[in-house]
C-alpha cells in the first residue's frame with residue numbers, strides 16, 4: 545500500500561471519534577516498567593507507531609510484552625531484563641525521543657545503557673544537554689560512541705539537587721525515572737508539570753515511589769530500595785483531542801471527541817471559545833467527552849503564545865493554525881517552545897493561506913528564540929479560501945495540519961507520507977471515514 549492519501553475536501557467533519565491513552569504518557573509508563581520487580585499492566589493503549597517502537601525497545605532488553613484480555617490492555621514482565629545487542633538497538637536510531645528515557649531504569653537494573661541516536665519530530669535542535677548533565681550528577685558516566693551513547697554507573701546512582709534551565713518535559717521525566725531508585729533525596733527545580741508528567745508520577749507512586757510535587761515547579765523524590773509493578777489507565781490524549789477539535793472548526797463541522805477531558809484542555813478550550821468555536825463537555829463516565837463544533841458565521845482572529853503547562857501547548861499549535869486561516873482578521877502565534885515549528889506553513893500558503901513568519905517575538909513576551917535568527921512567530925491573515933494541493937508530510941502534527949487543510953480545501957489533494965501520522969494518531973483513516981471525510985489510499 546502506498547504511503548499516500550487522496551483527500552476530497554470541502555465536506556464538514558461530522559460524528560464521533562474516541563481518543564485513548566496519551567502518546568506522551570504511554571511511552572514513558574512503558575519505560576517505567578523496567579524499574580519494577582513484578583509485572584505491570586497498562587490499559588487503553590492506542591495502536592500507534594510510538595507504542596510499537598517502545599515495545600520493540602523493551603523486548604530487545606528482555607522485557608516480555610503481551611496483550612491483555614481486554615482491548616488496549618498491555619502487560620509487561622521485566623523479570624529478565626538484560627543487555628541488548630548494540631546492532632539490534634541501532635535499528636531504533638532516529639525512531640523516537642524515548643530511548644534516552646531508558647537510561648535511568650537500565651542503569652539501576654544493569655549498571656549500563658546503550659542509547660541510540662534519538663528521533664522525533666524535526667521542529668528544532670532538540671538537544672539533550674539537560675538529560676546528560678543530570679545523569680552525570682546522579683553519578684553516571686556518559687560516552688559518545690558510533691550511533692549513540694554508552695552510559696554506565698560503576699558506583700551506582702545517588703540523589704541530586706538540580707535546576708533545569710527550562711522546564712523540559714523529557715528532562716523532568718529523565719530525572720523522575722532515575723531518582724526513584726537512586727540513593728537519597730533528589731530535589732528538582734524548574735520542573736515541567738504537564739498533565740502527562742503528573743500521570744507518570746501517579747504510575748511511579750503506584751510502583752512504590754515517594755514523590756512530592758511542591759509549588760513553583762519543585763519536585764522532591766525520595767529514593768526507595770525497590771519498586772513493584774503497576775496497573776494504570778492513562779490520561780486521554782489531549783493533543784489528539786485538540787487536533788480533532790481544530791479539524792471540526794476548520795471544516796465547519798461538529799465532532800464529539802469521546803474520552804477528551806476538560807481538566808487537561810482548559811487552555812485550549814479558552815482559545816477555542818475566544819475564536820468563536822463552540823464546545824460542550826459531557827462528563828459521563830461512559831461515552832463522555834467533549835463535543836466541538838463551528839456554530840456558523842465568522843470565526844475571530846486571536847493572539848496566542850505557546851508555552852509550557854499550563855500555557856497553550858506547542859503540539860496544539862499546528863492543527864489550530866489551519867482553523868485560524870478561516871478566522872476574520874490577523875492572528876498572531878508566537879511559538880516559544882520550539883525554534884522551527886512553522887515550516888509547515890509554506891504548504892498552507894501554497895493552498896491559498898496568507899501566513900507570514902517572522903524572527904521577532906511577536907505579540908507576547910520575549911522568548912529564548914528571539915534575535916537568534918529563528919522564524920518562530922507567525923501572522924495569519926484570514927479568512928482565506930483553501931484550495932487543494934499536492935502535499936508532503938514533514939512531521940507528526942504538521943502532517944495532521946496538512947490533512948485538516950486538505951479536508952477544508954476545495955478540490956482533491958494528494959497527501960504523501962501519511963504513515964507518519966500513525967506515530968501519534970490511532971486509526972486516523974478509520975476515524976476520518978467515521979466523520980464522513982472523503983479520502984482514499986492512492
Ligand SMILES: CC(=O)N[C@H]1[C@@H](OP(=O)(O)OP(=O)(O)OC[C@H]2O[C@@H](n3ccc(=O)[nH]c3=O)[C@H](O)[C@@H]2O)O[C@H](CO)[C@@H](O)[C@@H]1O
Pocket residue numbers: 567568569641668669670671672673674675676710711712713714715736738858859881882883
Ligand atoms: C514524547 C514526548 O513526550 N514529546 C513531547 C515532549 O517532548 P520533549 O520532552 O522532547 O520536549 P522538551 O520539553 O524536553 O523540550 C522543550 C524545550 O526544551 C529544550 N531542551 C530540552 C531538553 C534538553 O536537554 N535541552 C533543551 O534545551 C528543547 O530544545 C525545547 O526547546 O514535550 C514537548 C513539549 O511539551 C512536546 O512538544 C512533545 O510532544
Ligand SMILES: C=C(OP(=O)(O)O)C(=O)O
Pocket residue numbers: 640641663664665783859940941968
Ligand atoms: C513533538 C511531538 O512528539 P515527539 O516528541 O515524539 O517528536 C508531538 O507529539 O507533537
